[in-house]
Amino acid sequence: MIAPVSLRERVLAELAAAFANVPRPVRFTAASHPGDDEREAREALLQRRGRDKLDLDDIAHPWDDPILSCTAPAKAWLLPTLARLALAQAPGGDWYAAQLVQVLYSGFSQNELYCFCNAAQRQAVAGWLGYLLEQEASRIDAHGLADEVLRCHALWSARPA
Template sequence: MPTDTQILAAIDAAFGDSPRPEHFTHYRHCCECAEHDELLRHRDRETLQHADVGNAGWDPICFCSPEGIAYYFPALARFALAEPVPELDWYGWQMVFHLDYGGAENPFFQHCAPQQRQAVAGLLAHLLETRTGLLEMDADSALRAHGVWAG
């Protein structure tokens, strides 16, 4: 079984060259999209914090383009592998939601190259193997997402 460090290295190798988009959301759509875009434009992979994306009711990744998710995916993977903190829910739940949403029609899934899909499938398998207790509520979603991403 790979370690967290090995999983993160695979994610970094797959997504590390993903370019930073000029905008992350359809920022002209509404005030919420504009606010999320502004936050994401003022962060990078190193400065994005779990608190920036950790509220499921106010999650900029829900509005983010596939290109933006690819850019931030190494940071999001780190949040999913981090220990839960009392102030925020464990990020793995949100990650599973984003990866399961729409199945094979998921825009992020459609955007990803085979190597990226393989890295995401590896992350999901790792979460299922090592974070079973945390995934209890979302085990079905995680298994379904893994099935899609693993092909």
């Protein structure tokens, strides 16, 4: 007998399927200027860790999140992993989902990742955000993110004109 799939697993599987054809970027971050050691360190970390080995210790630093330096294609390639890590994090302390919502929402309709994604990818992201709103409401409230997550969900749920 096949074990039932949880809602969380289904949402993450839909996100992974929507982004499965995004190729691994040759370079994760925008080209750095000479002497930009921090950006090069972030690039090296992401090259070393990739999608399968990336963990919260690598990214859960609001003041130094390597994902903020990534190009839109790199964020798209990493997104299923980032979403999984955000949901896997135990309650208490900083919550990586808050950082990820910022990545998804910054610039609103001009957000580089939003503009990069196709309709199916946007729908999968909206599904993940909907899951957050329904299943993680207490953590959203505890982090004062309700308005931001609602606006982010509205953006990613919108049908292209």
